[in-house]
Amino acid sequence: MQILRAANYKVMPWKNGLGSTTEIAIFPANAKLDDFDWRVSMAQVTSDGPFSSFPGIDRTLLVIDGAGIDLNVHGSASVRIDRSTIHSFPGDQQTSATLIDGSITDLNVMSRRGIVSQHVRRINVMKRQDFIVSAQAFLFVEHGTATVRSASTVDSLSAHDALLVEQGSAPVAIESDATAHVVIIEFGR
Structure with a gap:
């Protein structure tokens, strides 16, 4: 991460x-x-x-x-x-x-094209959401702030900060006290 x-x-x-x-x-x-x-x-x-x-x-x-x-x-x-x-x-x-x-x-x-595929979606984080990463993943905070947690890390992300998670990493949780708008991008091979 x-x-x-x-x-x-x-x-x-x-x-x-x-x-x-x-x-x-x-x-x-x-x-x-x-x-x-x-x-x-x-x-x-x-x-x-x-x-x-x-x-x-x-x-x-x-x-x-x-x-x-x-x-x-x-x-x-x-x-x-x-x-x-x-x-x-x-x-x-x-x-x-x-x-x-x-x-x-x-x-x-x-x-x-032909090397890497991409899947892009938006989520609103109002509580805690857990993610199991099956591909290389990229999380981008559009607006608001969010806390990210993994087995070994807890960190805060502000607007336009991002998180890169490698395939096979431990599950990651994202949480927010208010609504954080997050873009999730998954890159597959």
């Missing part, structure tokens, strides 16, 4: 140079944008425009702050992504977005 703190994330330019992204985690740890198995990042989107192309990559996008975007992926109908939507699409298709009402912050999950 590895705690990832928002204050330590790496900010870097978008692949297309039109903005910046905050890299939360990448696997393997020394990978670059052209050879990762999976990557989780967060971006502030302040204007309409094209997405970077990522050949061979499957993407999942969530809006974590702001009204949302209309996503246009070549060959597909436009999709509105707001705070209640999780949308997956191929990263190698021409893609652009139009802001609905002002800037947004998104969470972007990417995995290499």
